[in-house]
Amino acid sequence: MEINITGLIGAASAIGAGIAVCSGIGPGIGQGIAAGYGASAVGRNPGAKGDIMSTMLLGQAVAETTGLYGLVVSLLLMFVKPFGK
Amino acid sequence: MQSGLALGLDMVRPEADFYINELYPINFFGNTVYITTTHVCTLIVCLTILCLTFAARRAVLRAGDKPSLFATGVETVIGMLVSFVNSSMGKKPGKKYINYIGTLFLFVLLSNISGLFGLRPPTADYGTTLCIALITFVMIQYAAIRYKKWGAFTDLFQPIFLFFPINVISEFATPVSMSLRLFGNVLAGTVMMALYYGLIPVLFRFGIPSALHVYFDLFSGAIQAYVFCMLTMVFISDKRDGK
Numbered sequence: 001m002e003i004n005i006t007g008l009i010g011a012a013s014a015i016g017a018g019i020a021v022c023s024g025i026g027p028g029i030g031q032g033i034a035a036g037y038g039a040s041a042v043g044r045n046p047g048a049k050g051d052i053m054s055t056m057l058l059g060q061a062v063a064e065t066t067g068l069y070g071l072v073v074s075l076l077l078m079f080v081k082p083f084g085k
Numbered sequence: 086m087q088s089g090l091a092l093g094l095d096m097v098r099p100e101a102d103f104y105i106n107e108l109y110p111i112n113f114f115g116n117t118v119y120i121t122t123t124h125v126c127t128l129i130v131c132l133t134i135l136c137l138t139f140a141a142r143r144a145v146l147r148a149g150d151k152p153s154l155f156a157t158g159v160e161t162v163i164g165m166l167v168s169f170v171n172s173s174m175g176k177k178p179g180k181k182y183i184n185y186i187g188t189l190f191l192f193v194l195l196s197n198i199s200g201l202f203g204l205r206p207p208t209a210d211y212g213t214t215l216c217i218a219l220i221t222f223v224m225i226q227y228a229a230i231r232y233k234k235w236g237a238f239t240d241l242f243q244p245i246f247l248f249f250p251i252n253v254i255s256e257f258a259t260p261v262s263m264s265l266r267l268f269g270n271v272l273a274g275t276v277m278m279a280l281y282y283g284l285i286p287v288l289f290r291f292g293i294p295s296a297l298h299v300y301f302d303l304f305s306g307a308i309q310a311y312v313f314c315m316l317t318m319v320f321i322s323d324k325r326d327g328k
Contacts, residue, residue, distance in 0.1 A: 054315070061312035065262050068269030075272065079104075 023070025103279035197306025218264035229324040274301030
């Protein structure tokens, strides 16, 4: 059976992109935990809502970075196609 | 089309175009470089900021006893920026950095929300975000050397000298992670919008995308501009205060 190398590389890239996007699981859990603690902090001390909000958003944005690395890797695999030009 | 092949979707229409297009070739010392979409959009964003600045200056200078609505709005925004910088850096150093942080915030914010006006956001190009992050990196290192003198170098050997490579890597990881964070967020929004407009029949292109635009362009863009400026200030203050 003849194997089409270009098609094989494309398929492998697509699978790799899909696996890379799985890195979104971690930041999702982390952001959810941060938002939960933020909500409980606002419930305990409603006066400090602004500070809690900004701290929570900053922490969430930093936690989001690892997920974005996965996203960038998958976008590179899908659209830039570093392998098998 | 390339993206159609990659997605396994034959129905991707030419509108699903989030690539950086090469518009005009220039011969640069024997190499061909291109004026791309990013350059044009950056120019448009910068010109918009410039026009707003001149209009704001004129409105504030001419405001007598009864400032116009625009002048009041400008003063509110500037007051918010000043209090934003002062609250996270302290009043005295905040005065020095307000110019840079304010410019950065306005540029990144307007770049991020320029997707609303049909431009390709300049921050969805890694060249732009890497340059901004490198400027921030230089400012962080400058603050470290300025306020800690030799401590900036000896800190690299904390707690023992074996940690030197790790400390160096963590210094250089700052601009990379900051630029990738901004780039990834804005690019994700751009790709999502382009795919939506490219894949969905014409009938669904009215009304429904406004919700997506509000999330991907306005909300995400504003959050990312805020986070980028906040991280810049946090890193600079960290170098300044951490004795």
